[in-house]
Amino acid sequence: xxxxxxTPTPSRQLFRITLPLFLLFxxxxxxxxxxxxQDIFGEANKAPADRTRVAVADFKPAxxxxxxxxxxxxxxxxxxxxxxxxxxxxxxxxAPPVTPGTPAEMNLxxxxxxxxxxxxxxxxxxxxxxxxxxxxxxxDDVKNAQFPQVLARQYSEDAxxxxxxxxxxxFADEIISRLGGGVSGIxxxxxxxxxxxxxxxxxxxxxxxxxxxHPVTKLGQISLSxxxxxxxxxxAFTSLGPDGFRVKMYSLLLGRMVNFQGxxxxxxxxxxxxxxxxxxxSASGNGDxxxxxxxxxxSLGRKVTNFKGPDMSPVFNPRTGGQLAWISGxxxxxxxxxxxxxxxxxxxxxxxxxxxxxSWSPNxxxxxxxxxxxxxxxxxxxxxxxxxxxxxxxxxxxxHDGGQCDFPSWSPDGRHIVYANxxxxxxxxxxxxxxxxxxxxxxALTGPGNDMPNWSWK
Amino acid sequence: xxxxxxxxxxxxxxxxxxxxxxxxGFIVALAAHIAILGGGAAWVFWIHASxxxxxxxxxxxxxxxxxxxxxIPLPPKQRFKEDSVLTSETxxxxxxxxxxxxxxxxxxxxxxxxxxxxxxxxxxxxxxAPAPPKHAEVTPPDPKKATMGETxxxxxxxxxxxxxxxxxxxxxxxxxxxxxxxxxARIVDQKVSESWNTQPMFPGAATGMRSVVVFTINAxxxxxxxxxxxxxxxxxxxxxxxxxxxRIEGFGPLPQSKPITVEFALDxxxx
Numbered sequence: 001x002x003x004x005x006x007t008p009t010p011s012r013q014l015f016r017i018t019l020p021l022f023l024l025f026x027x028x029x030x031x032x033x034x035x036x037x038q039d040i041f042g043e044a045n046k047a048p049a050d051r052t053r054v055a056v057a058d059f060k061p062a063x064x065x066x067x068x069x070x071x072x073x074x075x076x077x078x079x080x081x082x083x084x085x086x087x088x089x090x091x092x093x094x095a096p097p098v099t100p101g102t103p104a105e106m107n108l109x110x111x112x113x114x115x116x117x118x119x120x121x122x123x124x125x126x127x128x129x130x131x132x133x134x135x136x137x138x139x140d141d142v143k144n145a146q147f148p149q150v151l152a153r154q155y156s157e158d159a160x161x162x163x164x165x166x167x168x169x170x171f172a173d174e175i176i177s178r179l180g181g182g183v184s185g186i187x188x189x190x191x192x193x194x195x196x197x198x199x200x201x202x203x204x205x206x207x208x209x210x211x212x213x214h215p216v217t218k219l220g221q222i223s224l225s226x227x228x229x230x231x232x233x234x235x236a237f238t239s240l241g242p243d244g245f246r247v248k249m250y251s252l253l254l255g256r257m258v259n260f261q262g263x264x265x266x267x268x269x270x271x272x273x274x275x276x277x278x279x280x281x282s283a284s285g286n287g288d289x290x291x292x293x294x295x296x297x298x299s300l301g302r303k304v305t306n307f308k309g310p311d312m313s314p315v316f317n318p319r320t321g322g323q324l325a326w327i328s329g330x331x332x333x334x335x336x337x338x339x340x341x342x343x344x345x346x347x348x349x350x351x352x353x354x355x356x357x358x359s360w361s362p363n364x365x366x367x368x369x370x371x372x373x374x375x376x377x378x379x380x381x382x383x384x385x386x387x388x389x390x391x392x393x394x395x396x397x398x399x400h401d402g403g404q405c406d407f408p409s410w411s412p413d414g415r416h417i418v419y420a421n422x423x424x425x426x427x428x429x430x431x432x433x434x435x436x437x438x439x440x441x442x443x444a445l446t447g448p449g450n451d452m453p454n455w456s457w458k
Numbered sequence: 459x460x461x462x463x464x465x466x467x468x469x470x471x472x473x474x475x476x477x478x479x480x481x482x483g484f485i486v487a488l489a490a491h492i493a494i495l496g497g498g499a500a501w502v503f504w505i506h507a508s509x510x511x512x513x514x515x516x517x518x519x520x521x522x523x524x525x526x527x528x529x530i531p532l533p534p535k536q537r538f539k540e541d542s543v544l545t546s547e548t549x550x551x552x553x554x555x556x557x558x559x560x561x562x563x564x565x566x567x568x569x570x571x572x573x574x575x576x577x578x579x580x581x582x583x584x585x586x587a588p589a590p591p592k593h594a595e596v597t598p599p600d601p602k603k604a605t606m607g608e609t610x611x612x613x614x615x616x617x618x619x620x621x622x623x624x625x626x627x628x629x630x631x632x633x634x635x636x637x638x639x640x641x642x643a644r645i646v647d648q649k650v651s652e653s654w655n656t657q658p659m660f661p662g663a664a665t666g667m668r669s670v671v672v673f674t675i676n677a678x679x680x681x682x683x684x685x686x687x688x689x690x691x692x693x694x695x696x697x698x699x700x701x702x703x704x705r706i707e708g709f710g711p712l713p714q715s716k717p718i719t720v721e722f723a724l725d726x727x728x729x
């Protein structure tokens with residue numbers, strides 16, 4: 001990032017010298033072959049190991065196009081690709097002022113020279129015919145003049161602002177999946193969170209980019225820690241009702257509560273197994289919370305921890321479903337532990353401070369959690385988001401000096417983390433933020449009064 | 459008191475006696491209160507000091523250190539060209555140029571003394587000219603280099619990337635694939651380079667080590683059958699090169715149904 005990093009290093013100069021030599025020694029069978037290979041050489045030499053540079057042309061208005069829908073579509077598509085975190089986006093202000101609607105109208109020569117220097121360009125057309133929003137989207141490889149087309153997609157939905165956004169999300173996810181090495185994009189995913197208003201807390205839902213915030217539950221109680229099932233059909237959460245804290249279940253398909261009978265007299269912090277058939281939660285009959293695993297109805301429960309001291313906030317390894325990470329206070333302050341799902345192989349990952357709310361990365365490699373490393377009266381520092389590589393127990397602090405940060409949750413592509421932040425530590429000022437998994441590109445998704453985000457599985 | 463007559467000293471009124479009694483009782487009560495409060499504070503302090511509820515007194519075994527996590531599944535950051543600010547949507551903050559500091563003006567009562575500059579002639583040692591060889595040297599043939607008429611096939615790397623641990627070059631055997639789906643070759647290149655970037659190097663790694671790994675990319679994008687084609691001469695280096703490929707979960711579905719074979723050369727360059 002610094003300025004020095006961009007000056008040509010001796011190794012790169014050497015590389016430039018050795019390249020022609022390398023070409024000299026290879027025997028070139030055909031001229032076209034050598035030409036295309038050299039093109040790629042030049043490109044790779046100029047921008048080593050960089051992010052793919054992607055440009056997005058404004059979509060061409062087709063028959064019956066509505067300006068508002070087209071603007072929504074263009075903005076959403078650009079933001080989705082920008083938020084993906086894997087592209088270097090060409091700013092719209094320097095993109096050529098053209099709107100090619102079809103591959104025939106695409107002139108790649110406008111997109112390849114500096115300062116645009118795009119490697120890929122997305123374009124297409126958008127129109128409304130018979131009440132349906134019809135979108136043709138294309139993705140072209142600017143460097144490949146002979147076979148430029150990478151992707152071509154057609155979408156047709158009811159003409160509305162929401163469907164324009166949904167189509168843009170879907171097309172962006174196609175591009176991200178194609179260029180991101182097979183990892184699906186997150187533009188179609190949802191985030192569930194706790195919204196506090198009027199003395200009650202309800203579970204709300206929003207798109208990944210903070211748009212379309214709306215309530216899911218209307219219980220008039222204090223509902224906490226929402227966890228959506230891997231198939232996006234059910235929502236498990238903790239609710240404080242007349243019978244104390246209980247794990248509750250809401251069916252997103254039926255739009256109403258369904259039965260969940262947890263163990264003990266109070267149960268909290270549910271977590272879904274990646275197979276969608278098991279739920280881990282923390283339950284207590286006598287005040288000592290332990291981790292239980294049951295099926296989706298709360299029956300067939302079995303206790304997997306048995307130790308004095310609270311055990312709570314379990315989370316399954318989403319890759320294998322065979323391990324659990326959880327928070328245990330068996331040695332005093334809450335610390336982070338992992339174990340096999342049958343309760344064996346307990347391993348402690350942190351040895352100091354106050355740990356809360358673990359979230360396991362989709363590839364199973366990392367744990368994200370809130371951690372107050374120097375906890376106690378008069379101790380310096382605050383609660384921040386950390387990630388830890390489980391195999392090596394090496395950790396990395398992602399947030400710094402931003403007040404209290406808690407409740408991290410990984411996105412399904414493993415590139416983003418959503419979390420709650422309160423600049424002054426007060427609960428009513430909690431806002432939901434998102435960032436890349438390396439702690440950069442932070443931005444707020446909601447206003448104050450929103451807490452405990454949970455990113456859907458897909 | 460000293461000005462009073464002596465006779466008046468023992469003549470204490472009842473009121474004065476009462477006042478003295480009250481003040482004595484007050485002092486006793488005050489001392490008792492202080493003793494109770496102090497005892498309470500000492501008890502709290504003793505409880506706090508002796509309890510292990512804070513977790514700070516537990517054994518610090520297996521202590522972890524503040525080291526960076528080696529790999530987060532994100533591509534490297536776009537480098538920012540300072541001369542083209544508008545090309546990137548999220549450029550890093552350009553450092554503000556430091557303000558030129560003006561030299562303080564000389565005070566009116568000061569007299570400037572000119573600095574003496576002594577230039578010494580730089581001595582340059584004479585280099586002995588190498589004697590020309592008496593006989594023409596015979597260079598042994600390089601086993602890795604193809605010579606005219608003996609080559610079995612030609613492979614031109616589709617792309618070469620300069621990465622932290624050296625360079626990585628990719629060759630796809632299927633020539634038409636490389637032309638038709640050049641973008642996919644670049645994705646493979648980028649993924650392998652990222653994986654290579656994050657490999658921890660062992661102490662004995664030397665610049666110039668080069669392993670060539672061959673692997674197959676299946677239709678679903680998963681790499682398989684990775685093996686070393688050309689050894690580097692260092693077994694740990696070959697293992698690292700092999701692990702670079704094996705760590706990758708997938709490159710994304712192939713644009714064609716036929717699997718492709720990819721050859722990847724991994725070099726090491728000490729930074």
